[in-house]
Structure formats: C-alpha cells, structure tokens
Amino acid sequence: MIRNKLYPLSFILPALVLYLLLFIMPSVLGIWFSFTDWNRYSPDIHFVGFDNFRTLFTSSKDYSGYILNTLLFTVVSNVVKIVPALFLALFLNGAMKGRNVYRAIFFLPAVLSFLVVGLIFRSVLHPSHGLLNQFFMAVQLPFLAGKWLADPTWVWPSIFLVDAWKGIGYVMTIFLAGLQSIPLDYYDAANIDGAGYWQKLRAVTLPMLVPAITVNVVFGLTYGLKVFDIIYVLTNGGPGRMTEVINTAVFNEFASGTYGLGTALSTLLFVVMAIVGIPLIRYMTAKEVEV
Amino acid sequence: MNLKRLAVLAIVAIAVILPGFAADKAKVTLTEMVSQGWTTEADEALAAQFTKETGIGIEWQVTPADQHHDLLKTKLNAGEAPDIFWIQSNKWAVKTEVDAEKNCIDFTNESWVKTMPPAKIESVSYKGKVYGQGYYIKGVSFPVLYNKSLFAQYNIAVPHSYADFKKACEALKQAKIVPIYEAVPAGWHHVLWIMQIGGRYAELQSGVVEKLNTNKIKMIDVKPFVTAVKQLQEVAKLGYFGSDYMANSIDDQDMVMATRKAGMTLAQSGEINKIKTDYPDCKDDFGVFVIPLVDNQTSQSDPNGPARFGYVKSKYQSEIRQYFAFLARKENLQYKLDNTSGWTAIDVADSVGIEQHYIPAEKELMATLPQSKTGVIWQAATSYTNDQWMDIGKDLSAMFIGKMTPEQVVQAIDERRAKIAKANGDPAWK
Missing domain, CATH: 3.40.190.10 (Periplasmic binding protein-like II)
Structure with missing residues (x-):
C-alpha cells in the first residue's frame, strides 16, 4: 500500500540529470584534465600521465608544504572555533538578561564578507599604526606589540584568531540549536541523581550534542580543506610563501594559465578531502545518539 | 477611425x-x-x-x-x-x-x-x-629617491657604488632614521631593486640578454644578477629597510619621506613634486640617484x-x-x-609636441650619468620575466624571512621562465 503512495522513481530524473551535468561531469572532467598539459597558451591538449602530479611533488615550488599548511589550517582553525563556540553556546543557552543581544553580537562577524574582514584586520594588525599595537603602546605594554601578519612566528596564529573571530558565531549558533533540542527531562533525571555541572555536561549534554558537533566538524573540515578567502585577503600566501594553501596555489596556477597543473592540485585536494572526511564522518555519525 | x-x-x-x-x-x-x-x-x-x-x-x-x-x-x-x-x-x-x-x-x-x-x-x-x-x-626608471637635506645634515655622500650605498644606509640607521622605506606587502615594489638595473647586468656580462632569450644560459648563470639578489638580501638583513618593511604600505611612501621617517625609497623622480604638493610643511630638498646594487651607474630606460x-x-x-x-x-x-x-x-x-616638465633633480642625475651608459630594464630586455613579477616578489619575500636563499630565488625564476616558455611553445625551450 505504501508503495502506491510513493512518487515514481522517474521523478528524480530532472534533478539527477542536473546533478550529473553540473556536478559529477565537471568533477570527472577536472580529474581527466589533471592528466593533461591543458594550458592557456596552446589550443592542443595532450595526455601527459602523472607529469603534473610529479611536478607537484618535485618542483622547487613547495606544493607539499602548501598541502601541509592546508591540513594545519583545517585542524587548528576547527579547534579554535569549535571549543570556544561550545562554551559560548552553553553560556548563552542559560537564563540571562539580554542573551539574544549577545547571540546577535557574536553572530554578526559571520555575515561580513571575507574581503571586508581582511581589509579591517590588515589595518588593525599593522605593526606601526595598527589599532592593536597602538593599544598595547597606549597601555604601556609595548613588549606585546608584534608584526602580526608579517612575522613568520605570528602570521599563522594571527590568521587563526581572525578566522575564529569571524567564524565562532556561526559555529555557536549550530550548537545553540543542538542544545535547545535536548529534552530537559534528561537534566531533571540527572539532577535527581545528584549530578554536578561537569557530570551533566559529560553524560548528557555532549552525547546529545554529537549531531551538532558532527555538523560543525564536517562544515569545519570542508571549510578548512577548501580555505582560500581568509588567506588571500590577509596575507595572499605571505610572508614569502609561508601561508600558501592548496587553493591559493590552484588560483595562482589558473591565473598563470597552467590549467593542467591547477586541476592536478584540485584533484589532490579532492583525494585529501575524501581520505580525511569519509572515515571521520562515518566515525562521528556512528556516535550519534537518537533522541 | x-x-x-x-x-x-x-x-x-x-x-x-x-x-x-x-x-x-x-x-x-x-x-x-x-x-x-x-x-x-x-x-x-x-x-x-x-x-x-x-x-x-x-x-x-x-x-x-x-x-x-x-x-x-x-x-x-x-x-x-x-x-x-x-x-x-x-x-x-x-x-x-x-x-x-x-x-x-x-x-x-x-x-x-x-x-x-x-x-x-x-x-x-x-x-x-x-x-x-x-x-x-x-626618464630614468625608478631611481632611488633620497632626502637631500638629511644627507647634508649627516654628511652623507650620494652613493655611486654598493659600498657607498651601505655607508649611507648605516649613517641613517645610526641617526635612528629608517634608511630605505620598503613595502613588501605591495608585492611588486621590492622587485624593482633587482629588475631596474638590467643595463648593468648586460654591461658586466656581454651578450647575456640574447643568450637568455634563446635559452642558451639561465638566469642563475648571470652572475651580476645573482649578486644583486644577494646584495638585496644583505640590505634587508642589515636592517636598512627598517623593522616594518614586511608590513609597510606603499601608500605611506610619500608621508614617511616627507616626515623624515625614512631617508630613501625607490620611486619615480616625479614623486618629489608629489611630496612637495601633498606635504607643504615639508621644507626638505630631494634628489635621485640610480640603484647602486652591483655598483650600477647606468641609466635605465623603461619602454x-x-x-x-x-x-x-x-x-x-x-x-x-x-x-x-x-x-x-x-x-x-x-x-x-x-x-x-x-x-x-x-x-x-x-x-x-608635448611640453615636458623635467625637474632639477632629474637634470642633475642625467648630468652625472655617462650618456654612453644606458640600458634597458631587465623585465623589458628578457623574455618571460615580467610575467612572473609577483611570483618573484613572493620569493624575495621568502628570502627576506630566511625561507629561500638568493640562489633558490634565481632558480625559481628560471623554472617559471621554462614553464611559461614551454607552454607558449617557444622553440628555444623545446
């Protein structure tokens, strides 16, 4: 009987055709082009086997370093966003005056464009006349002033902090939605059992929040591996090439007209995302608790 | 109807x-x-x-x-x-x-x-x-613009060699003035130091341009060019670009020159007029001299x-x-x-029939340079160099922070030249 109420399978066709045409086909073509010498200067495209991939790992341009930078960004940027966002969400989920105002304030940077954020923070973090160093000077703490985006030691922490400033509100909002879906009965039961705050957090809140954590980790993972905007606007891969990531390198290759090499980098990114992402998502979805 | x-x-x-x-x-x-x-x-x-x-x-x-x-x-x-x-x-x-x-x-x-x-x-x-x-x-493309009044105050002679140049920088550094204002984040400006003296490389190693453009030699074989990159690294290492050159903005160039925060910078001669117009309180005189890396004293034109x-x-x-x-x-x-x-x-x-307005500083510079010694800037003389300007900028920036050596910077230029040439189907690179 239920079968009769289901829509026929053919209804899926328009969406499937569009998906194949606009997503699967370009992706497969992209992988194919990574095995060719496709470039802007010549109308002919030749199959070159693994030449482009060989270039990626043997060129004096440190492509493997860019891959490591991408992985570093993915891990650290997620940690510095997810952990504080979780505590912020817990804090702003409690009964307090003006909590919606606080929520809005924390969420606000998420709606700003990366370009705006980049311009603002390049100015704020300037060593001589940036707002941050000026502040340290004004409060007689000149030893805290640094060359944030120009100093090899501080450039990555600076990027992580700016990225966290922009992204924390978004992650917090997902956690808030997750927190509000936890039935209060669990907390009542825990209270009756005499559980303290940390026990409730460990035994009730976190297990019930796994779907929200999964969403944040998956979003964070794909965002981190595909990162481009924040790096491009803050450092453009500098100082030197210290903060180059896969997508800034892809952008540079495409801009240079060496499409084959650019698509090889994209293919590499796809493989890295699959290797890291699929097992992680499987692991996390297995841990989800049904309410 | x-x-x-x-x-x-x-x-x-x-x-x-x-x-x-x-x-x-x-x-x-x-x-x-x-x-x-x-x-x-x-x-x-x-x-x-x-x-x-x-x-x-x-x-x-x-x-x-x-x-x-x-x-x-x-x-x-x-x-x-x-x-x-x-x-x-x-x-x-x-x-x-x-x-x-x-x-x-x-x-x-x-x-x-x-x-x-x-x-x-x-x-x-x-x-x-x-x-x-x-x-x-x-006119002479991107000479070193300097504060004449500051030079006079500290008895600094206008440099005609790399050694003189370092002496001038050291004197300004001792006086707590940034010797040279440089703005690496702009991506392009610091590349000028090694590119605007192509005539000098050709003077020191004859036939070099033709050999480079026919792929008979690589940039790494052009010893004066490698030396210039090494000297640029030394200038940065000695602190002659000041402490903020990796974060400076090129938009502040005129301001720092007008306010005596820096003694020299690379700019077109006409920037002197701009400084005088935009900063009327600045009473200093300014002059220009050619980039003195590898003892350059050639006049460089930029077509x-x-x-x-x-x-x-x-x-x-x-x-x-x-x-x-x-x-x-x-x-x-x-x-x-x-x-x-x-x-x-x-x-x-x-x-x-345009009426040109050469300023005294330019006339003075032209008078000091031998007319026979004129050359073409490196990116105009050699193929596939200008195309990678910003990449060279990144590599030089990596060199400044110790992530690349001068030789690696030059080898990277060669690698990119080969890549672009091959993609263009240049027969000399086949």
Whole structure:
C-alpha cells in the first residue's frame, strides 16, 4: 500500500540529470584534465600521465608544504572555533538578561564578507599604526606589540584568531540549536541523581550534542580543506610563501594559465578531502545518539 | 477611425521608442579594470570629460596591486574580462599575459597609434599588430629617491657604488632614521631593486640578454644578477629597510619621506613634486640617484609600463575605440602630464609636441650619468620575466624571512621562465 503512495522513481530524473551535468561531469572532467598539459597558451591538449602530479611533488615550488599548511589550517582553525563556540553556546543557552543581544553580537562577524574582514584586520594588525599595537603602546605594554601578519612566528596564529573571530558565531549558533533540542527531562533525571555541572555536561549534554558537533566538524573540515578567502585577503600566501594553501596555489596556477597543473592540485585536494572526511564522518555519525 | 487609431499608436510608439534608443546610447558604460596606483585623478578627470562629451560612462574597477595580475588573468581565462583592462605591458606580456590575438581589440589602423614612440608601440604589439595604448613616465626608471637635506645634515655622500650605498644606509640607521622605506606587502615594489638595473647586468656580462632569450644560459648563470639578489638580501638583513618593511604600505611612501621617517625609497623622480604638493610643511630638498646594487651607474630606460587594452568580446568595441582616440588627443596627453603630480615627462612621440616638465633633480642625475651608459630594464630586455613579477616578489619575500636563499630565488625564476616558455611553445625551450 505504501508503495502506491510513493512518487515514481522517474521523478528524480530532472534533478539527477542536473546533478550529473553540473556536478559529477565537471568533477570527472577536472580529474581527466589533471592528466593533461591543458594550458592557456596552446589550443592542443595532450595526455601527459602523472607529469603534473610529479611536478607537484618535485618542483622547487613547495606544493607539499602548501598541502601541509592546508591540513594545519583545517585542524587548528576547527579547534579554535569549535571549543570556544561550545562554551559560548552553553553560556548563552542559560537564563540571562539580554542573551539574544549577545547571540546577535557574536553572530554578526559571520555575515561580513571575507574581503571586508581582511581589509579591517590588515589595518588593525599593522605593526606601526595598527589599532592593536597602538593599544598595547597606549597601555604601556609595548613588549606585546608584534608584526602580526608579517612575522613568520605570528602570521599563522594571527590568521587563526581572525578566522575564529569571524567564524565562532556561526559555529555557536549550530550548537545553540543542538542544545535547545535536548529534552530537559534528561537534566531533571540527572539532577535527581545528584549530578554536578561537569557530570551533566559529560553524560548528557555532549552525547546529545554529537549531531551538532558532527555538523560543525564536517562544515569545519570542508571549510578548512577548501580555505582560500581568509588567506588571500590577509596575507595572499605571505610572508614569502609561508601561508600558501592548496587553493591559493590552484588560483595562482589558473591565473598563470597552467590549467593542467591547477586541476592536478584540485584533484589532490579532492583525494585529501575524501581520505580525511569519509572515515571521520562515518566515525562521528556512528556516535550519534537518537533522541 | 482605424487609421486614426493607427496613427495615434504610431506616434505613441515613436515617442516611447526613440527616447528609449537615446537612453540606451547614453547608458553605455565601459568597465575599466586597473591596478591600484596605475592611474591618478587626471585619468579619472579625463574619463569624466569623455563621458561629458559622448555620454559614454567609464566605470573603474581598481584592484589591489598584489592581486590585479591574477584577477585579470582569471577573468580572461573565464571569458569574462571587463571592456578595458590594464597590464604592465612589454613585447612578451602582450602574448603571455593577455594573449592579445585571442583577447584584445586590434588597434593597428587607429590614427592615434603614432602618438606613441616606437619602443612603446613595440611593447603593446604582437606579430606586428598594435593591441594596446600606453603613455607612461619618461626618464630614468625608478631611481632611488633620497632626502637631500638629511644627507647634508649627516654628511652623507650620494652613493655611486654598493659600498657607498651601505655607508649611507648605516649613517641613517645610526641617526635612528629608517634608511630605505620598503613595502613588501605591495608585492611588486621590492622587485624593482633587482629588475631596474638590467643595463648593468648586460654591461658586466656581454651578450647575456640574447643568450637568455634563446635559452642558451639561465638566469642563475648571470652572475651580476645573482649578486644583486644577494646584495638585496644583505640590505634587508642589515636592517636598512627598517623593522616594518614586511608590513609597510606603499601608500605611506610619500608621508614617511616627507616626515623624515625614512631617508630613501625607490620611486619615480616625479614623486618629489608629489611630496612637495601633498606635504607643504615639508621644507626638505630631494634628489635621485640610480640603484647602486652591483655598483650600477647606468641609466635605465623603461619602454614598458602600464598600458590599456580593449577586450575583443566587449559589446562596445566602437565606444572603446572612441575612448582610446579621445585619450590620445594632444590636449588630453598634455592634461595627463600636467595634472599627474608624480610625473615630470610623458613618453610620447616627439611629433605630438608635448611640453615636458623635467625637474632639477632629474637634470642633475642625467648630468652625472655617462650618456654612453644606458640600458634597458631587465623585465623589458628578457623574455618571460615580467610575467612572473609577483611570483618573484613572493620569493624575495621568502628570502627576506630566511625561507629561500638568493640562489633558490634565481632558480625559481628560471623554472617559471621554462614553464611559461614551454607552454607558449617557444622553440628555444623545446
């Protein structure tokens, strides 16, 4: 009987055709082009086997370093966003005056464009006349002033902090939605059992929040591996090439007209995302608790 | 009755449609994409005057200097370039940067072409066809601009060798003045140090340009060039660029020179006028000398410079031609020179009859340089060099922070030259 109420399978066709045409086909073509010498200067495209991939790992341009930078960004940027966002969400989920105002304030940077954020923070973090160093000077703490985006030691922490400033509100909002879906009965039961705050957090809140954590980790993972905007606007891969990531390198290759090499980098990114992402998502979805 | 109705309808239709056509004509707006710093208020004023005369609007798309090159290439590759775009042109860039045969409007038969001098025409042409329009500064390209008053105060002599240059820097450093203002984040400016002295490399190693362009030798084989990169590294290491050169903004260049925060910087000679105009409180005198790396004392000319190109896929090709013709008028070229505060002379054909405004500092420099010692800047002399300007900038930046050696920087230039040459099907690289 239920079968009769289901829509026929053919209804899926328009969406499937569009998906194949606009997503699967370009992706497969992209992988194919990574095995060719496709470039802007010549109308002919030749199959070159693994030449482009060989270039990626043997060129004096440190492509493997860019891959490591991408992985570093993915891990650290997620940690510095997810952990504080979780505590912020817990804090702003409690009964307090003006909590919606606080929520809005924390969420606000998420709606700003990366370009705006980049311009603002390049100015704020300037060593001589940036707002941050000026502040340290004004409060007689000149030893805290640094060359944030120009100093090899501080450039990555600076990027992580700016990225966290922009992204924390978004992650917090997902956690808030997750927190509000936890039935209060669990907390009542825990209270009756005499559980303290940390026990409730460990035994009730976190297990019930796994779907929200999964969403944040998956979003964070794909965002981190595909990162481009924040790096491009803050450092453009500098100082030197210290903060180059896969997508800034892809952008540079495409801009240079060496499409084959650019698509090889994209293919590499796809493989890295699959290797890291699929097992992680499987692991996390297995841990989800049904309410 | 029907005829009457028809007549009324026709009148109404004409009344509606004709102004519509007129409005459409007036609504044509050309988008013009240019890198930050390549245009001035004079260019905007000329564009506004063009709009006033013709009703054709000009919408500027100004991109950050360190992103212009990549953004334009990406737009061209995607087939979505603006109607007009600028590049740092040279005879190779016309092919490698914008692939003019495929992307640019052919202006060969336009009467304004002859307003450009022959070397400039060559720098915007490919296979005998003219694709661009460029009018840039005439004179020694990017000398070291220095504060004469500061030099006099600290008894510093104008350097004529690298050793003298270091002495001058050290004296300023001891006086707690940043010896040289440099702004690495701009991406392009610090590259000038090693590129604007191509004539010196050719002087020290004869035949080097021809050998490089036919791939008989690599850049790494050009010893004076490698030495210049090493000396640039040394200048940075010794603290002569100050402590903030990896974060400085190029927009602050005039301010720091006017306020004695720095003693020297690389700039066009005409920047002296700009400093004097923008900072009337500055009573200091300024002068220029040639970049003294590898003891350079040659005068360097630059047939290149920023140039405009028209996009061949633009819907408004006739309007673009109209705009270029307007800009090439004698009165408009004179206006551009007279109203661009950093300029003292404009590189146009003598037949145009422009009144140039060389300043004393330039005349003084030209008097000290032997006329026989003139050369062409490195990126104009050698192929596939200008195309990788921003990449070289990144590598030099990596060298400054100790992530690359000078030799690695030069080898990376060779690697990119080979990549671009091969992609272009250059027979010398096969």
